[in-house]
Each structure stands twice: as structure tokens, then as C-alpha cells.
Amino acid sequence: MDTGPQDGGGTIAVAPMMDWTDRHCRVLHRRLNPSLVLFTEMVTAKAVLFGDRDRLLGHSEEERPLVLQLGGSDPGELAEAAQIAAEWGYDEVNLNCGCPSDRVQGGRFGACLMREPALVGECLAAMAEGGLPVSLKCRLGVDEQDVEPALDAVADAAVAAGASAIWVHARKAWLQGLSPAQNRTVPPLDHDRVVRLCARLPSTFVGLNGGIGDEGAVRAALATMDGVMIGRAAYQRPGLLAELGGRHGLASGAHRLAVARSMVDYARAVLEDRGRLAPVVKPMLGLFHGEPGARAYRRTLSEDGHRAGAGADVLSGALDALEIARERSGPDLEARSVAA
Ligand SMILES: Cc1cc2nc3c(=O)[nH]c(=O)nc-3n(C[C@H](O)[C@H](O)[C@H](O)COP(=O)(O)O)c2cc1C
Structure with missing residues (x-):
């Protein structure tokens, strides 16, 4: 390989x-x-x-x-x-x-x-x-x-x-x-x-x-x-893992958010194929570690994501809330999250 x-x-x-x-x-x-x-x-x-x-x-x-x-x-x-x-x-x-x-x-x-x-x-x-x-x-x-x-x-x-x-x-x-x-x-x-x-x-x-x-x-x-x-x-x-991508600008919080958003459609496809939401969101729990809104995001995914019949809207809702928390925390968030 x-x-x-x-x-x-x-x-x-x-x-x-x-x-x-x-x-x-x-x-x-x-x-x-x-x-x-x-x-x-x-x-x-x-x-x-x-x-x-x-x-x-x-x-x-x-x-x-x-x-x-x-x-x-x-x-x-x-x-x-x-x-x-x-x-x-x-x-x-x-x-x-x-x-x-x-x-x-x-x-x-x-x-x-x-x-x-x-x-x-x-x-x-x-x-x-x-x-x-x-x-x-x-x-x-x-x-x-x-x-x-x-x-x-x-x-x-x-x-x-x-x-x-x-x-x-x-x-x-x-x-x-x-x-x-x-x-x-x-x-x-x-x-x-x-x-x-x-x-x-x-x-x-x-x-x-x-x-x-x-x-x-x-x-x-x-x-x-x-x-x-x-x-x-x-x-x-x-x-x-994103930070290690080097010069492609993958270290930004915006990249992580875009990837997380792309997982909403992915989750929908998994659910349509008779899969469950919980295993899709499990590896995403730490994605915004240490950032504004990360705790609520994690809690929503780990609690609501496990409920019977949980849909992709649990993930999109958690991401909406995270974005609001990010906006509230001010414009310098991006710089701080890259440096973290
Ligand atoms: C939950 C878990 C499952 C693992 N399963 C495997 C496995 O299937 N095959 C393997 O070679 N190593 C397995 N490992 C070992 C890891 O591949 C790795 O060698 C180990 O975690 C040390 O690396 P780290 O300090 O970066 O975690 C597992 C480790 C963990 C934590």
C-alpha cells in the first residue's frame, strides 16, 4: 500500500x-x-x-x-x-x-x-x-x-x-x-x-x-x-487528526464543523439502511473537546443519541446548539481553537 x-x-x-x-x-x-x-x-x-x-x-x-x-x-x-x-x-x-x-x-x-x-x-x-x-x-x-x-x-x-x-x-x-x-x-x-x-x-x-x-x-x-x-x-x-493534516487548513474549527455537518447526511443514510444513530455519533463525541458548547453537544449525543428511534435530527440539533454557543463566545474563537 x-x-x-x-x-x-x-x-x-x-x-x-x-x-x-x-x-x-x-x-x-x-x-x-x-x-x-x-x-x-x-x-x-x-x-x-x-x-x-x-x-x-x-x-x-x-x-x-x-x-x-x-x-x-x-x-x-x-x-x-x-x-x-x-x-x-x-x-x-x-x-x-x-x-x-x-x-x-x-x-x-x-x-x-x-x-x-x-x-x-x-x-x-x-x-x-x-x-x-x-x-x-x-x-x-x-x-x-x-x-x-x-x-x-x-x-x-x-x-x-x-x-x-x-x-x-x-x-x-x-x-x-x-x-x-x-x-x-x-x-x-x-x-x-x-x-x-x-x-x-x-x-x-x-x-x-x-x-x-x-x-x-x-x-x-x-x-x-x-x-x-x-x-x-x-x-x-x-x-x-484534523490538526495533523498540515497545510490544508484542516486544523480550523470550521473544518471540524463542516465534517460534523456532513455526518448528518451520512447518519440519515445509515438509518435508512436500518442502522442506528448511536454508533455513528459515538466517535464524534470528543470532536469539539474544550470548546464552547462542547459539553451540551456531548450530552445531547450520548443521551438522546441512544434513545430508541433516535434520528439524524439529534445530531443536527446538537450542532445547531454548538454553533450558537460558538457565536456567543466571540470572534476570536477560531484563533483560540486552532492554538489549543
Ligand atoms: C479500545 C481498544 C481496542 C483495541 N483493539 C485493538 C485491536 O483490535 N487490534 C490491535 O492491534 N490493537 C488494538 N488496540 C491497541 C491499539 O491499537 C494501540 O496499540 C494502543 O491503544 C496503544 O496506542 P495509544 O497509546 O495511542 O492508544 C486497542 C486499543 C484500545 C484502547
Whole structure:
């Protein structure tokens, strides 16, 4: 896939996140910033083979470039799933070697694959048979592993298998005793370890993930890395994604408002297709974080947006109220919101 640079250099991706980066969330992110690389939530290879493909794989053209993240460790299943991903119009398939949940460990995939670099290589090589570029998302290591050899071994296996990108969540995963949520906060971040990997593999794309939550941190990371992947900050403060659009003027509050307004029609189409409003507005809750009217906007969407039969007018009404609050707060709002 073309992981071409954003303005200012370097690729910026939004991380795969279960229960967040569904198709509605990806449409919002794409409209906020046309240059981002977007990822799906993790889908297991088995689910791709045997599940409801419309629900699991359905996406719109505007979400592209779009990477399907697969979970699994059976090369045959992964090869078939990657082939199906190509048929469904994805741009790349990514192997999850970072998820620590018990369910995933039971299936012998996710972060526990950090102990099995040869199998990681086999899986990626099998996925490449589908014809799409393949990439890896991994941790520094797991449990008592030494992160120097552990990460190098998995990365080398990925390179040998032809992976076009390696994204590293810059902390270990503890497979026993920590919940998935704790595994995103408790093991300490070690960005330098990923910087060393990037320097060691000059002809492979290496991207940094973990704890990167503002524009300064993104720009600083891109000085030494090929790419940066943003996780939780993308749903806590989606406006960040627009700010990262660089010189296209995407940082303005007017751009965010226009994107939010465009989601009203999008919501109408989803509702006509028997969908619900709540998942459409969920990734929009933090869009005006810290600005006049943001609290009422958020409350309206989270309370009224969940009511049975909620229509797109809930979103348009929340935006009308937000605009009135913005006007009342004076003409210098735009300057303040850009600087924030
Ligand atoms: C709610 C949630 C769901 C996640 N689901 C996935 C997933 O499906 N696949 C994956 O590789 N990582 C998943 N992650 C991990 C993120 O991709 C990312 O590596 C992690 O949040 C660290 O980045 P951050 O500090 O920028 O949030 C998830 C994280 C969160 C918070």
C-alpha cells in the first residue's frame, strides 16, 4: 500500500481498536484528514472465512487507504482470509501480534506470537499469497522476554516474509495477571526501542505506536520514525487528526464543523439502511473537546443519541446548539481553537 507521507513528512495512521474503529468511525476520520492510513478493528481469520462478511468486511470507498487487521496463527486460514480481503477491496492486510486478551491467547495468536517469530514469518508469507501488501503490528515482547532480541527476531521474520510495514506498540504485554486495558497502561513505554529498530531496518517501514496524543509528539516522533500510529487520542480528541493534516487548513474549527455537518447526511443514510444513530455519533463525541458548547453537544449525543428511534435530527440539533454557543463566545474563537 502507498504509505506515503503526510504534509510535513511521515505516515500517520489511526490504530486498529475493537469497538471503536468500525466503518462509521473510519468515515469520520477520513473526512477529518484525507491523508491518514486507517485500520479496521481486528477480525479473526476464522470469522472472515465463516462469519457474516457484509458485517465484518463491509466498508465504503471513501475509507481507503484501508488496512484489514487479521487475528490468527493458521497460515492456511490467514492466506484465505487475505485473499478474501483483496476481493473486498482492502489495500493491505495486517497481522495482529499485540493483543493480550485471554480469548486471543486461547487461539494462540495476538501478543503470544511474539514468542514464535518463525510462525509469524509463515503467517505473513501466507497472507502475501493473497496479492495485497502485508504488514505486522506487534509489541516489544511479552512477559520476561528481553526486548532487544525478541523484537528483532519478529521484525526480521516479517522482513524476510516480505512485510511492507512493521508497526510497534512500544511496550511489552504481560500475558498473565493484567487485563487488556491494563496492558495498555501498566507495562512502561519504551519509544527508544522502536527508534533503534527503525534505524536497524533502513529499507523497511517502521512505525511507532503508544502514548502519542498531541501534535508536538507526532511531529517529534516523525523526525526519527517512518510513521506514527495514534490510538486512544483518536477517539478522545478526534480533532487532533484534523490538526495533523498540515497545510490544508484542516486544523480550523470550521473544518471540524463542516465534517460534523456532513455526518448528518451520512447518519440519515445509515438509518435508512436500518442502522442506528448511536454508533455513528459515538466517535464524534470528543470532536469539539474544550470548546464552547462542547459539553451540551456531548450530552445531547450520548443521551438522546441512544434513545430508541433516535434520528439524524439529534445530531443536527446538537450542532445547531454548538454553533450558537460558538457565536456567543466571540470572534476570536477560531484563533483560540486552532492554538489549543
Ligand atoms: C479500545 C481498544 C481496542 C483495541 N483493539 C485493538 C485491536 O483490535 N487490534 C490491535 O492491534 N490493537 C488494538 N488496540 C491497541 C491499539 O491499537 C494501540 O496499540 C494502543 O491503544 C496503544 O496506542 P495509544 O497509546 O495511542 O492508544 C486497542 C486499543 C484500545 C484502547
